[in-house]
Amino acid sequence: MAKFSIEDIIAAVNDLPALPQVVLKIMDLTQDPRATAQDIGNVISHDQGLTARVLRMANSAYYGYSRKVATATEATVLLGFSTIRSVVLAASINDILNRELSGYALGPGDLWKHSFGTAMASRHIAKRCKFKAIEVAYTAGLLHDIGKVILNNFMKQTYHEVVAEATTEQISFLEAENRVLGFNHAVIGSRVARKWQLPVDIVEAIAFHHNPGEAEKNPLLTAFVHISDALCSSMGLGVGADGMFYPVSRNALELLALGGKDIEDIADELSDAIIELQQGN
Ligand SMILES: [Fe+2]
Numbered sequence: 001m002a003k004f005s006i007e008d009i010i011a012a013v014n015d016l017p018a019l020p021q022v023v024l025k026i027m028d029l030t031q032d033p034r035a036t037a038q039d040i041g042n043v044i045s046h047d048q049g050l051t052a053r054v055l056r057m058a059n060s061a062y063y064g065y066s067r068k069v070a071t072a073t074e075a076t077v078l079l080g081f082s083t084i085r086s087v088v089l090a091a092s093i094n095d096i097l098n099r100e101l102s103g104y105a106l107g108p109g110d111l112w113k114h115s116f117g118t119a120m121a122s123r124h125i126a127k128r129c130k131f132k133a134i135e136v137a138y139t140a141g142l143l144h145d146i147g148k149v150i151l152n153n154f155m156k157q158t159y160h161e162v163v164a165e166a167t168t169e170q171i172s173f174l175e176a177e178n179r180v181l182g183f184n185h186a187v188i189g190s191r192v193a194r195k196w197q198l199p200v201d202i203v204e205a206i207a208f209h210h211n212p213g214e215a216e217k218n219p220l221l222t223a224f225v226h227i228s229d230a231l232c233s234s235m236g237l238g239v240g241a242d243g244m245f246y247p248v249s250r251n252a253l254e255l256l257a258l259g260g261k262d263i264e265d266i267a268d269e270l271s272d273a274i275i276e277l278q279q280g281n
């Protein structure tokens with residue numbers, strides 16, 4: 001029996017701040033054919049904290065530029081409009097994802113590492129599968145577990161029960177959440193994405209990241225996120241107890257035509273970025 005009502009959860013979703021104005025502005029500008037890199041750079045550089053985080057990300061090993069990116073405009077030119085859009089989103093929700101989520105046994109920064117790792121892996125797999133919108137894959141990966149931020153307070157009282165349910169019943173963590181709470185973090189996360197007015201296929205990928213077979217609008221996108229999430233969980237990247245109960249969808253692997261060797265290659269290619277991430281650079 002659920003201990004909480006859907007109204008409690010909806011109230012918690014509503015309490016989450018809206019996306020910052022600067023992110024909305026960047027989302028508009030990066031889709032405006034008349035906008036220039038200078039316009040975008042100017043908007044970013046009005047926010048010092050955001051600029052610092054964008055530059056840190058642009059200068060990370062993941063993007064691999066040999067010279068240092070010094071300004072937001074330069075980062076926009078080098079990364080391109082769609083990449084700068086996802087980098088700005090990542091940089092601006094860094095605070096939300098950095099929180100400690102004791103209800104999920106996640107320390108400060110753990111969800112950020114897990115989300116960022118999943119975002120990078122999703123982008124990577126999307127590129128490998130020749131998917132056009134690789135930044136959409138990045139954003140969906142980044143936000144896939146955002147529902148945990150909402151459910152954390154509810155999980156604080158029920159975490160042990162959820163873990164016990166998953167262990168004794170041999171079910172996934174998500175299913176145990178459903179049974180104990182009456183909700184799961186994937187569905188709640190999709191409500192956050194809707195509140196933030198993100199595209200419907202991102203909403204869907206978040207909703208079904210643990211059950212990729214249920215995706216209808218964009219099964220590929222959901223499969224990228226699912227496999228990346230599983231990969232990051234298996235690499236121990238910012239995972240709590242749910243990582244121990246993670247059934248990987250064979251259909252998703254087949255859909256993406258990924259074999260064991262491909263997964264190993266992807267994990268190898270990601271490890272530099274992950275080491276950097278764990279060092280807090
Ligand atoms: Fe999840």
Ligand SMILES: [Fe+2]
Nearest residue numbers: 114144145229
């Ligand atoms: Fe996850």
